[in-house]
Amino acid sequence: MTSVSRIPLDALLLSCNLGLLLILAMLLSLMLGSTMLSPNAVIQALLGKGSSSHQLLLWEIRLPRIYAGLIAGAALGAAGCLIQTMARNPLASPDLLGIQQGATLAVMLGLILGGAGFFGGWPLAVLGAALAAGLVILAAGHAGRQGYRVLIIGLGISTLLRALAELLLSTINLQHASAVYAWSIGSLIGRGFEAALPATIGLLLLLPMAMLLSRQLALLRFEDDVASGLGLNVRRTQLLMLLLTIALAALGVSVAGPIAFISLAAPILARHWSNPNQVPLLRSALLGALLVVCADTLGRSAGGSVEVPVGVISCILGGPFLLWVLFRKQ
Numbered sequence: 001m002t003s004v005s006r007i008p009l010d011a012l013l014l015s016c017n018l019g020l021l022l023i024l025a026m027l028l029s030l031m032l033g034s035t036m037l038s039p040n041a042v043i044q045a046l047l048g049k050g051s052s053s054h055q056l057l058l059w060e061i062r063l064p065r066i067y068a069g070l071i072a073g074a075a076l077g078a079a080g081c082l083i084q085t086m087a088r089n090p091l092a093s094p095d096l097l098g099i100q101q102g103a104t105l106a107v108m109l110g111l112i113l114g115g116a117g118f119f120g121g122w123p124l125a126v127l128g129a130a131l132a133a134g135l136v137i138l139a140a141g142h143a144g145r146q147g148y149r150v151l152i153i154g155l156g157i158s159t160l161l162r163a164l165a166e167l168l169l170s171t172i173n174l175q176h177a178s179a180v181y182a183w184s185i186g187s188l189i190g191r192g193f194e195a196a197l198p199a200t201i202g203l204l205l206l207l208p209m210a211m212l213l214s215r216q217l218a219l220l221r222f223e224d225d226v227a228s229g230l231g232l233n234v235r236r237t238q239l240l241m242l243l244l245t246i247a248l249a250a251l252g253v254s255v256a257g258p259i260a261f262i263s264l265a266a267p268i269l270a271r272h273w274s275n276p277n278q279v280p281l282l283r284s285a286l287l288g289a290l291l292v293v294c295a296d297t298l299g300r301s302a303g304g305s306v307e308v309p310v311g312v313i314s315c316i317l318g319g320p321f322l323l324w325v326l327f328r329k330q
Helices: 002-031 039-046 052-087 099-113 122-140 148-169 174-184 193-212 214-219 224-229 234-256 262-272 281-302 310-329
Strands: none
Touching: 002 039, 002 052, 002 281, 039 052, 052 099, 052 193, 052 234, 052 262, 052 281, 099 122, 099 148, 099 174, 099 234, 122 148, 122 193, 122 234, 148 174, 193 214, 193 234, 193 281, 214 234, 224 234, 234 262, 262 281, 262 310, 281 310
């Protein structure tokens, strides 16, 4: 009984530590940027005191942006954990399987055709992600797990969708294209509470739903015949997890665009620091939020007066991380 009860306690302790680390990252993000603020200035501004310029900077610009990054990162991290568990492959992620690119292309079409704004593009993102996932499944020839066949097909479709998005950008005027392009590579510039509201509601509904299915998620780690023998309806569970993955990834993209490698890295790191018998869904969401906030802070402060989009920072850091994963598996 002692060993069984210790596992949830360890998981809870790790999640609390990640939560504290996330709060620290948020405070640092409020301090750092083209305009540097002292810890005391941040505290005074948060309390409604201090200079009006500091209050404006924190409450109107930095805090809404950090919040949008938290929601986008949490949604992408949770989506990555679900798809990696279902595929039993740490390289399976929404960005490598074309799901994020499908959502991005659909939102871009809505923006260019005037059918959606940045704040109302989440239904198009969900639709685009679902169509991209369906295309990968059809091309792979099976709705279940096909190992690296699904990954290769997903990479091919992801590249194709990315090319179509760039083709769309080349057909519109330069001013509009530059604004859409910044978002299409993953950016939190101009994002805030309103942009993150649909994703917030979706995350509050979908994440607890996925956590309630933790037993089914744990059984998906076994081979299909073993999981079926333990009473799991494998195909139905896979379909449900795929739908949750699509919705979470699309909601994350609708906030900040397709931030690369977050949905890949967050679950791998969460699993690295967790009991191997657990599916670290909550920790993946927390780590996803932490990675996005840190990457955005680095992009805002490292470039001086010029901001580097969070998607660029995540790509720079994600390449070496992917090599580490590959060499670690070998």
